Amino acid sequence: MSPRKRDVAARINQLEAGAQRAKPVLHQHAREIQPYGKIAKLSIALDETACESSIDNLNQILADTMTLRDMYKKHHWQVAGPTFYQLHLLFDKHHGEQDELVDTIAERIQLLGGISIAMAADVAETTLIPRPPRGREEVPVQISRLLEAHEIILKEARSMARQADDGGDDGTNDLIVSDLIRSNELQVWFLAEHLVAVPLLHPEQAKAAAQR
Ligand SMILES: [Fe+2]
Secondary structure, X not given: OOHHHHHHHHHHHHHHHHHHHHOOOOOOOOOOOOOOOOOOOOOOOOOHHHHHHHHHHHHHHHHHHHHHHHHHHHHHHHOOOOOHHHHHHHHHHHHHHHHHHHHHHHHHHHHOOOOOOOOHHHHHHHOOOXXXXXXXXXXXXXXXXXXXXXXXXXXXXXXXXXXXXXXXXXXXXXXXXXXXXXXXXXXXXXXXXXXXXXXXXXXXXXXXXXXX
16 A cells, blocks of 8 residues: 555544544443432431431322323313313413422432432322323313312322421421422412302392392
8 A cells, every 4th residue: 555545544544533432322221320219318417217208208299290280281282161261371370380399399309319200100100199081071170180189289298298397307398388388279279269150241149130
């Protein structure tokens, strides 16, 4: 090979090697760095038993909150009838607020040294909220399902807040009371008022008087 050809070949090799280095290394596998259920404790001056109990409770409430959040989106898409626009917007607003709660709960689990559940299959296995059908349902049924889900969350949240308080985990107690309980209670009010049978055009008494 002539010296010129050798130079060209070396240059090509060099370029190929450069491109090789920039190529993403795909399909990598390794053992988990922390298995689910094990705690990697941080320096937050809270004993491990308190962390463990809060992590378990928060993962349960995370699964239920993710389920409620997704049920709001389902109803946002599938709502029908004369109140479509108002409920379409309300369901999406509550969905957004539940989504913020999901992030707050999940990040608290991580800072307590735990692992937050994240994937739909794990959420489905864990949640206590009954699974709705895939098809569309009428507005009162949609709202009843949401109210039932809120009550499941509120019931467990009240008991978990007390447990966190007993264990000295003030941060978890505050999150559950200030963020979770208050938001869920407010959303229950906004939903439940839609199930009160008030007439749209004539008050009940006026209607009865007209019929006499
Ligand atoms: Fe939308």
